[in-house]
Amino acid sequence: MTTRGDRHRSRYGKYRGGPDPLAPPVDIGEALDAIGEEVMAGYSPERAMREFLRRGGNDQQGLEDLARRVFAKRQELLKRHNLDGTMNEVRELLDRAVLEERKQLARDVDLDDDERTLSEMQLENLPASTAAAVSELSQYQWKSRQAREDYEKIKDLLGREILDQRFAGMKQAMEGATAQDRAAINEMLGDLNELLEKRNRGEDTPEDFDEFMAKHGDFFPESPRDLDELLDTLAQRSAAAQRMLNSMTPEQRAELMQLSAQAFGSPELAAQLDRLDQNLQAARPGLDWGGSAEFSGEEGLGLGDGTGALQDLAELDELAEQLQQSYAGARMDDVDFDALARQLGDDAAVSARQLAELEKALRNNGYLKRGSDGQYRLSPKAMRQLGKSLLRDVAERISGRQGARDVQRSGAAGEFSGATRPWEFGDTAPWDVTRSVLNAVVRSSGEGGPTMPLRLTIDDVEVVDTEARTQAAVALLVDTSFSMALDGRWVPMKKTALALHQLVRSRFRGDALELIGFGRYAEVMQVEQLTALDAMWAKGTNLHHGLLLANRHFRKHPNAQPVLLIVTDGEPTAHLGSDGEAWFSYPPHPLTLANTVQELENARRLGAQTTIFRLGDDPGLARFVDSLARKVDGAVVAPELDDLGVAVVDSYLGSRDARRGSGGGTRGGAGETPDARRSGGWWGERGFWVE
Known part of the structure; x- marks a missing residue:
């Protein structure tokens, strides 16, 4: 006899309706970080994605791990059995x-x-x-x-x-x-x-x-x-x-x-x-009818079991090829997840499915886009995500101290501060309607109760408090000469540019940022172009041309504060001639140095605050950079490569701090962290945040 309790008894078993609905989502952020690193090092996005799938993540088995297990299972079959x-x-x-x-x-x-x-x-x-x-x-x-x-x-x-x-x-x-x-x-x-x-x-x-x-x-x-x-x-x-x-x-x-x-x-x-x-x-006829295998173990197999072992070997060989993903048009969907579960267990199939979901997410969710040449590139969405990650890393590196440029005055049009204040004559800030009406209700209640219609007086009105920041025209000049790639500074330079670009675009949208790469020639670059830039092996460090482009940028924004940030690892060895051609000489020619110094002086006359980030320990470069800084009342920072992004973002955030003070010279030396080099007053009171 079936009781009522029996009819409502629940039975539980293994979920067999497809992928585990309770499995954690794939970590797109970790994959994008790794792919972005490879792209900035010169790999194509497609190859970078393949490399991440091969290697896997921190808590994610990659194709290489799965292929290694497949190989071990194959060897175990051969070494354990005989026929x-x-x-x-x-x-x-x-x-x-x-x-x-x-x-x-x-x-x-x-x-x-x-x-x-x-x-x-x-x-x-x-x-x-x-x-x-x-x-x-x-x-x-x-x-x-x-x-x-x-x-x-x-x-x-x-x-x-x-x-x-x-x-x-x-x-x-x-x-x-x-x-x-x-x-x-x-x-x-x-x-x-x-x-x-x-x-x-x-x-x-x-x-x-x-x-x-x-x-x-x-x-x-x-x-x-x-x-x-x-x-x-x-x-x-x-x-x-x-x-x-x-x-x-x-x-x-x-x-x-x-x-x-x-x-x-x-x-x-x-x-x-x-x-x-x-x-x-x-x-x-297309099946493998002529193959063989060398069994060398002591455990004898019957004809049926031996045939099953040969089937397992064939399935393992197919899985090995699928996991290699080395053939044209390879996709993670090509992997036989059921076969993987049979041979290596459910955990291996789960790992492979997660990699397949990751590949789909990267391709289908707008992180990779196919260009006119048919090649995949990082999309603007991917660049934003990568920039956020790099900027977050920079923020975490700044010793827990977060800041932004000072709030200079309240009451003018700008970003909402979250506070309100009484209206004053001449205010153009928007009214805080809710607060104003509440003031009228409270006032009328004290006068014997609110009346309808409710009447506002000028004393009831409150306006939204805003914070105004001086706009800046920022030129980030990055050295793209062959020595940057030769000495391992290529990727840190790109990371720095991307982090600064993300900070300006997300937090300081009123600032005008221009990225300028200078090698034999200088060129204004979009962040996507700079990120995907291959190493340039042409000789020449044409800082003169880069400064010409930076000053042109400053002149386009006459009401903005010019901020000049230069990242380089070598003395100028080229300048732009009157005919528009680059003139190269090593060691640096006096004419090249003179043209470079002249254009840097022009930047100073435009009001630019200059910071030069010197990479490497070349004494000649150090002397030259120090002399440049003194001439234009600028500053020199000599960061370690890992701290380059921190140093540049740090300098940008403090570039218009009223407490910075004047005077040139060198702040710190190689091996010092930005915090160790800075004095108080470089950080604003409100803090900067990463979206």
């Missing part, structure tokens, strides 16, 4: 049958002496070959019932093993098979061969398959939906059986072929199976 299992089992049954027969001959006193002698001679002179001995005893008149049963077990074992080679699980299913069962097998094989031969001639119909399954469906528990699906299953197993034969020694192979005739005591079975193999190979 002598069935032969050893047959030899053991044969030895036991012969021993029991000899015992029976010795104790049977009623047996005719001549018959006993003849039987003993037959047993004594059996061939050394197991297959030949089994074949010779096929006509022997057994005196021992136990010996006869053991010999019959040999034929039964061979029949089940040979069937198991083509139909997985048949060894167990046919244990204790009757003559009727064996007849049903022969009938099924005959009908199957006729169906396959019709397919190979192009004469089969869906009705032929339906009729075959209606009659013999019990032999195929996997329930194939059509003949092609049945063909795929049988051909893969048959090809594995052929590879197993190829893996045997010639002696093993010859013995097995000889033993096959004894299977179930029916030579017709071996003939039908040979016919089946030929039909399957004709239907699926």
